[in-house]
Amino acid sequence: MRVAIYVRVSTQEQAKEGFSIPGQLESLRAFCKSQSWDIVEEYKEEGRSAKDLDRPKMQEMMRDIKKNKIDLVLVYKLDRLTRSVLDLYQLLNYFDEYEVKFRSATEVYDTTTAMGRLFITLVAALAQWERENLAERVKFGIHQMIDEGKRPGGHSPYGYKFKKNFDCEIIEEEAKWVIKIFEWYADGFGYRKISDRLNELNIKPRIAEKWNHNTVYGMLRNDIYIGVYRWGDKVIYNNHPAIVSNSLFVKVQKKLKSNHKNLARKGKFPLTGILQCGHCSEPMSGIFDARDKKTYYRCFGCNRSTDGKKITNLLLDEIEKLITSKDYFLSQVDKNYQPLTVNIDEIRKKLEKINQQKEKWYSLFLDEEDNPIPKETLYKKINELNQAEDDLKTILQEAEIDEETPEEKFEKLKNIKNIHLVYDEADAFEQKELLHAIFEELLLYRDKGRNKPITLKYKLN
Structure with missing residues (x-):
């Protein structure tokens, strides 16, 4: 009997006792020895989920089955092979087509009978339900964390340092290069030219050794730089301080x-x-x-x-x-x-708030007798509000361009x-x-x- 051993761990399971690659191999080798079976190949799938069959070692094993190199596929448990009912049916039919048997070392299955097939399908259905239920709980938990103002995790993007939850600070030395990247692209530079220029200037990226065009492209599309936080379909506007102005971001997206x-x-x-x-x-x-x-x-x-x-x-x-x-x-x-980036209602609310602020500053500017604030300070504040208003109007015009x-x-x-x-x-x-x-x-x-x-x-x- 020519036996192929298939072992698998996902990232989450690597630390679990009994599911490690060495642990599975030890048990399966001993099982083959007790049955006097010859092991012709060991397929070790590391860090891969069983939600589908798109796995390197799984595909390699299926090719070897087609070449008639295997008589029996042995796994530690069924869920090491698959957690999908549809994939299980496909595998069993594939095994039948090339006259290959299937066996689990810790469970009793007989795939040659209708009852055995029903039983194995029920077990696979429960495994699929467990995986999908876990995914739903994880997604719900992450959304709940975000609603409570807690950040799910992940590294901080270039230009930011996220602390506890959504508290973050702008890293000024990095932020100036973020702005430069957006300005260079708006001025006509391509992704590769920008990445080459950053490397020539010896500007170090956050994780990799050098900049590449894909990193630059990802940054240019990322609205985290205008204060938006995204996790799947969860979107929070005005979540944190912006590095890039709204008008520059919209200009870059259009380009x-x-x-x-x-x-x-x-x-x-x-x-x-x-x-x-x-x-x-x-x-x-x-x-x-x-x-x-x-x-x-x-x-x-x-x-x-x-x-x-x-x-x-x-x-x-x-x-x-x-x-x-x-x-x-x-x-x-x-x-x-x-739309991927623009919240029109939010922009209109901001414009209304800016107009209210401008009215107050104008009142102080005109009231020369009871105003303790210097004219220069008032003039600066009004100019800042005018600039913010222009930025928002530019975005609104772009968002409403389709008439x-x-x-x-x-x-x-x-x-x-x-x-x-x-x-x-x-x-x-x-x-x-x-x-x-x-x-x-x-x-x-x-x-x-x-x-x-x-x-x-x-x-x-």
Whole structure:
């Protein structure tokens, strides 16, 4: 009997007694010896979750099974192999296809009978429920911490030093370079040029040895520098002191968007330039896989790849619904896409507060008899408020730049007939022009792993 041993630990479990890699290996080797089995390979999966099959050693083992190198797969416990019911079914069918048996050293399973399959499926379902329930509790706990003013953790971004909870101080020496990075980009420098310049000036980043263009790009998109704190879908405005002015941040975002669209027009993939990862907001790039002759869109931020055909079909179905029902179109336009950085109501409140403050300072400025404050001080305060007001008005103008009503947008789209046929008959350039004419931005959401459902949120042009 040619046996493959599969052992796994996730990051959280590495410290748990009995689940360490050496502990599992010792037990499984002894089990094989007692059964007079030959161990042909040991697959050691370190620091990997069992929520999907996208694991290096798992994929290696499946390739070896296909090459007929293995007769039996042995694990310490079922949850070392998988915690997903769907993945378990896929694995069992895969094992059956290549006549490979499965065995757990600490649990009794017989996958050759219907009852045995039912039992193993129930155990896997409980393992999946436990994992998903734990994830929900962790997410709820983090949101609760944020609501109570406690910071979940993580290192402080360049320019800041977060202390206990959300108390933080600006590191002036780093903050001046943060501002420089934003100013350089606004003045026309690219990410690589900025990172090269920082390295030439011997400016040290927070963690890495040298600056690279990806770090610069991430900083330019990060609204933490205007006082916004994000954790998943939790957003807190005015959470901490800003390093970059609102007007400079908006100017940079506009330039990023413009540059990205200009680059996207040169590409051959229809969704490049408008498709972003909904999990990390990074742009997704088109990739053609010559092996299966398919196009995939990949987010290099969180390493998710999705079949381009699936995205396009979902998108065309959505367009079909949008152009055939005005009620549906109007119901989706406002709720389907959430802006990434700007809270218009918050900006208006700030403008109202600034106007109230200006009125008070103007009153003191005009009252020459009872005013103990020097004119120079009053003049400086009023100028500061005027500058803050200008910054906020710039942001408000950018946020409200789209003056076209939802009804007008629907009238433009409703004339398109049989969108699937139109799209299929178009060439790659025409397909891209069509999608870019309808959508300004697309956000794609999908869990890691094969055959996971995808959802899209969008903003119409």
